[in-house]
Amino acid sequence: MKRMIRQLAAFLLACQLFVITAYGKPDWPNDVGILAEAGIVMDMDSGAVLYGQNIHVASPPASITKILTALVVLEHCQLDEMVEFSETAVSSVEADSGNKLGSVAGDQLTVEDCLYGMMLVSSNQAANALAEHTAGSISAFVDLMNEKAHELGCEESHFDNPSGLNGDTQYVTAYDMALIAREAYSNDTLLEISSTLTRKLGSTTNYPGGITVENEHRLLKPDDEFYYPAAKAGKTGYLQAAGNTLVTYAEQDGRRLISVILRGQPRQYFTDSRNLLEFGFQRFQNVSPAETESRYVTGDEILHLDRGDFACSDLMINPEAVVTLPPDASLDDADLTVGDIPEGSPDRAVAQMTYTYNDRVVGTAYLMAKDGVEIPGESGAALPEEETGAPEAETGSAAPERTESTVSVGTVVAVSAAVLAVCAVAAAAAWHIYQRRKEAERLARRRAERRRRLEESGEWEEFERIRAQQKRK
Numbered sequence: 001m002k003r004m005i006r007q008l009a010a011f012l013l014a015c016q017l018f019v020i021t022a023y024g025k026p027d028w029p030n031d032v033g034i035l036a037e038a039g040i041v042m043d044m045d046s047g048a049v050l051y052g053q054n055i056h057v058a059s060p061p062a063s064i065t066k067i068l069t070a071l072v073v074l075e076h077c078q079l080d081e082m083v084e085f086s087e088t089a090v091s092s093v094e095a096d097s098g099n100k101l102g103s104v105a106g107d108q109l110t111v112e113d114c115l116y117g118m119m120l121v122s123s124n125q126a127a128n129a130l131a132e133h134t135a136g137s138i139s140a141f142v143d144l145m146n147e148k149a150h151e152l153g154c155e156e157s158h159f160d161n162p163s164g165l166n167g168d169t170q171y172v173t174a175y176d177m178a179l180i181a182r183e184a185y186s187n188d189t190l191l192e193i194s195s196t197l198t199r200k201l202g203s204t205t206n207y208p209g210g211i212t213v214e215n216e217h218r219l220l221k222p223d224d225e226f227y228y229p230a231a232k233a234g235k236t237g238y239l240q241a242a243g244n245t246l247v248t249y250a251e252q253d254g255r256r257l258i259s260v261i262l263r264g265q266p267r268q269y270f271t272d273s274r275n276l277l278e279f280g281f282q283r284f285q286n287v288s289p290a291e292t293e294s295r296y297v298t299g300d301e302i303l304h305l306d307r308g309d310f311a312c313s314d315l316m317i318n319p320e321a322v323v324t325l326p327p328d329a330s331l332d333d334a335d336l337t338v339g340d341i342p343e344g345s346p347d348r349a350v351a352q353m354t355y356t357y358n359d360r361v362v363g364t365a366y367l368m369a370k371d372g373v374e375i376p377g378e379s380g381a382a383l384p385e386e387e388t389g390a391p392e393a394e395t396g397s398a399a400p401e402r403t404e405s406t407v408s409v410g411t412v413v414a415v416s417a418a419v420l421a422v423c424a425v426a427a428a429a430a431w432h433i434y435q436r437r438k439e440a441e442r443l444a445r446r447r448a449e450r451r452r453r454l455e456e457s458g459e460w461e462e463f464e465r466i467r468a469q470q471k472r473k
Contacts, residue, residue, distance in 0.1 A: 025333035026326045028358050032279035034272040037243075037263035040174040041276035043286065044182055044249070044256035046363035048324035049175070050280045058156055058171040059262045062237030062245045063122045065164030065172075069130065070115055070193070071184045072144050076134045079112040079189070089128035092138065094165050097124050100213070102206035112193075113201040119194050119235060120213045124163040131162040138162065152179045164237055177247060177260045185233060185249045185258065194233035194249070197221060218270050219248055226270040230277060244269040250277045255286055285327050289353065289365045290317040292331050296338060296353070296367060305367075306340045307350040308376035315367050318346065323355045323363030331355070334362060341366065350375065 030051065038054035049055065087105040101117050103125040109117070111130065118126040131141035138161065145159045154176035160167025185191050197220065200212045218224045219231035230250040237245035244264035250257050259276040261269045296303065299312045323331060334355040341349045349366040356362060369375050 025357075026328040028360070029279070029283040029326055031283070032275055034261070034275060035265055035268050036261045036272045038174045039259065039261045039264075039272055039276060040178050041257055041259045041280040042178040042182065043280065043284070043322070043324040044185065044258055045286060045322040046324040047182065048284075048362040049178075049360065050257075050284055050324065051276060052174065054262075055175040055178075056156055056173050057262075058173050059245075060166070060170060060239055060242035061157075061159075061164050061172040061177065061262075062239040062242040063164040064177060064235045064237040064245045064247045064260075065159060065162065065170070066118050066122065066127055067177075067184045067190075067194075067235050067247060068145050068149065068159065068180050069127050069141075069162040070119055070190050071180070071187060072141070072148050073111065073115065073130050073134050074187055074189055075148075076144075077111045077130075079110060079115075081111045081133070082108050083111055083114050083129050083133045084108050085125060085129045086132060088138070089132055090125050092128050092161075093124045093163065097163075097165060099123075099125055101126060101201070101211060102204065103129075104205050107204045109202050109204065115190075115193050116196065116199045117201055117213055119190075120196065120199060120215045122216065122236070124165060127161075127163040149176065149180065152176075152183050154179055164239070166239060166241060172262075174260045174262050177262070178258050181247050181249065181258045181260065185256075191233055191249070194235065195220065217246075217248070219274060226267075226274070228274045228277065230281065231274075246270070246273050248273045248277065250281075252281045255281060257281065283327065284324050286322045286324050287331050288319070289321050289323055289331060289355070289363070290319040293317055293353075293365075295336060303338075303351070303367075305338075305351045310350060310369065310373070314370055314373040315350065316370050317353070318349070318366040318368055321353075321363065321365030323365070325357060325362060329357070333357065338367065348375065 032051055034053060036053075038057055038059060040052045040055045041050045042048065043050060085103050085105055085107040090099075090103055090105050093099075100121045101123045103123070109126075109129075111133070114123075114126040114130050117123040118130065128138055131138045135141035135144055141162055142159055145162065149157055149159065154172075157172040157176040158169050159172075160170040164170070185194070197215050198212055200210050201207075203210055215221065216236050217231075217234045218226040219228040220234065221227055228250070230252040231248050232251050234246065234248035242263065244261070244266060246259075246261040246264060246269050248259045250259070257277055257280045259273045259280075261272050261276075264272060296312055297315050297317060301312050303310050303312060303315070323334065325331070325334065334357045337354045337356070338351050339354065341352050345352070346366060346368065348369045350369050351367040353365045353367060354361060355364070
């Protein structure tokens, strides 16, 4: 038995020489922390949440609300339109909220100047005036704000006013605020306004020569102790009920990030934002599926998609797509699912590819039909047989279902390891059987040799007689 165990151990050790060690994919980095109650850092291009703390806990937004206000205004107004400040716009603010532009009823400024005053020094009166100018009333404008938030996928937020002052049902989550900021800083005009350090506004009653406003976001200001060179734009906020709130947009080495801080502490909230942004830049990379992905875009396999059947070789990945991964990971480490295209997709998109890493979405990309490839249902393209009235061909088998597949290198590695383990056990059993057979053969040979010697010496018959007598006993 001991001999058999030694032989089995030797065999297993030998097998290890031929087994390739399968290493798991890199862990998702989480070596960062903030003192604020809630915060998030999101990749602007992929939409991946790189780090989050209480990102789905609702809190008063304070003046970062004005980012959504500016976005809605820019979608409905021209910059050179004149805005007149009404008595409602000037007075519909809390008593201690201030009036940083010295606005009075009857003042007129362009939409552009109002946006600068609202975004740089957080003028609540400018926010109200813009709301009335855009929608006719503050309440109608608030409806536009909530419609826009819903359009962007915000499901945990609600807005009561355009300024961010206290409201009975005004709240936002860090995740929703990141979605709003992602859309806002995709608007070049809003990005330019929010990144401006100083701006002289037009003439008003109290400032006939104009007033110069200065950006209050300290990460943007080169002469400030909190200056962070990668930070390019953003908005501050404060209410007693909200604490310090902050949204920051940053760029570095071709990557773009957004950080959001809710319920922050004085001064510390700038440090929290910087820590999140540095973590996002240093601990992650962006890869382009169009440059590195081969699945679903090579070979002659037919994909049965919602928009029709396509050969993989007829498809491409939209070049703008980005996936965010840990620095030591590759695109093959991400799980890939192919599904239907959402509303608002590009014209030649035929499916959406969703990449996940450790159960978090790290990017999406469109499968696109190449130029010259017909898409069923489009003008000039052949319609499916059931739409043209052509009879179905009898193939004797059911039509293949639309592809909805998941491909994971990690899964392949796990299955391969399991197969290797099964093979090792089977090989060990076979080795054991082989050794027992060889031992039996050796024993048979020894017995045969012993009988031969006994027969030659004339002792065989006496040996068999004694053996039979022992059996009877």
